[in-house]
Amino acid sequence: MSIKYYLGSIISLPLLPILFLQGKKIRANVPKLPEAKNPKGYIKKTSTKTLKMLVIGESTIAGVGVDFHENGFTGILAKTIAGQSEVSVLWQVYAKSGYTAKMVRRRLLPKIEDTTADLIVIGLGGNDAFKLNSPDVWIIQINKLIKDLKRKYPKTPIYFTNMPPIKEFPAFTKSIKFVIGNLVELLGKRLYKRVKNKNNVYYNNELITLESWQEKYNLSDDVSTFFSDGVHPSKLTYQLWGKDMANFIMKTKSFQSWLQKK
Secondary structure, eight states: OOHHHHHHHHHHGGGHHHHHHHHHHHHHHSOOOOOOBOOEEEEOOSSSOEEEEEEEESTTTTTTTSSBGGGSHHHHHHHHHHHHHTOEEEEEEEEOTTOOHHHIIIIIGGGOOOSOOSEEEEEOOHHHHHTTOOHHHHHHHHHHHHHHHHHHSTTOOEEEOOOOOGGGOTTSOHHHHHHHHHHHHHHHHHHHHHHTTSTTEEEOOOOOOHHHHHHHHTOOOOGGGGBSSSSSBOHHHHHHHHHHHHHHHHTSHHHHHHHHOO
């Protein structure tokens, strides 16, 4: 067991009854937004190369907070890659709000009918943190997820997105931000340790903060503009996140190798 998780559990134990009550209140007050529509798209470029991309994950990947996937994380990710690399992109989303890594592996992977893929992107971590899954439990499921995907797509690179910035969620109380926010960062660190030396598997471990985005893109310091409901991303956040993730992917050896193939 992670020492930091163990110590954090001891510190957080007295807070659990309070967190439970606060969590119930938050769930009652936060509007239940639907998932985005049209989970499949194609961006045509003059290039003869087409990148086939599968994007898998939880509510953020499901596009909660925007109307259509083309305006969400995957749509922006695909547009950025297509625009900067001058390749066509065929993308498909397999995601469900509320799903943990274990649920994605058991319930979503069997539904994926695609027999080939050039690139797989995975966005998870939020729900595992909300359910207080330990880093050990988390990484067991991540290992199984990677193994299952590698069995079906042995040569396809896998990219894990950044962990969600739970400490920034305006709908959350300070105590929930502290406990869940620290836990999701531990999950991210464990994931990074797992994949940093693994061939063809990547994790964008850059910590997302609103302040860094505000400075980088010269944006307003109004926190509400970054969230659709106090928890899920707004259209603006999906745009920033999708662009940043695309740039991360395009710099990797695996993507550059694919790009250079005829």
